[in-house]
Amino acid sequence: MKKNKKFNSVLSGIPITLPALNKTYEIQKKVANVGFDYINNKKALNKVQEELNELKKELNKKNKKNIKEELGDLIFAVIDLSRKLKYNPEIILSKASLKFSKRFKFIEKQLIKENKQINKTNIKYLEKLWSKSKQI
Numbered sequence: 001m002k003k004n005k006k007f008n009s010v011l012s013g014i015p016i017t018l019p020a021l022n023k024t025y026e027i028q029k030k031v032a033n034v035g036f037d038y039i040n041n042k043k044a045l046n047k048v049q050e051e052l053n054e055l056k057k058e059l060n061k062k063n064k065k066n067i068k069e070e071l072g073d074l075i076f077a078v079i080d081l082s083r084k085l086k087y088n089p090e091i092i093l094s095k096a097s098l099k100f101s102k103r104f105k106f107i108e109k110q111l112i113k114e115n116k117q118i119n120k121t122n123i124k125y126l127e128k129l130w131s132k133s134k135q136i
Contacts, residue, residue, distance in 0.1 A: 014027060014030070032084075041084055051073045051074040107133060
């Protein structure tokens, strides 16, 4: 009688408790280490564009199930592109969030100076302030 051998996947050892972004990055690093990777950065970028185009199609169809799936595929591809470019997505996303927060706080402070409430302010004016925040 044959004994069942335990299957050892390349993906074994990735903690299931990792946050999704970190888990995805670890999955992609492991498969890349065994050759399952894009030949170059352009191919990885093309995959992001392909996934974006698929998401656009599903948005036009208004198919919620497929929209969610394609959005996940797009995020997965963007994380893979960051890995391919040798940037840790957790770090660059944190920096992007910090930059966004700084700009948003600028808008809030401007509105306080003008005695305006953000939820009662025209989006065009908010976008104007957003543009101004980029110059700081």
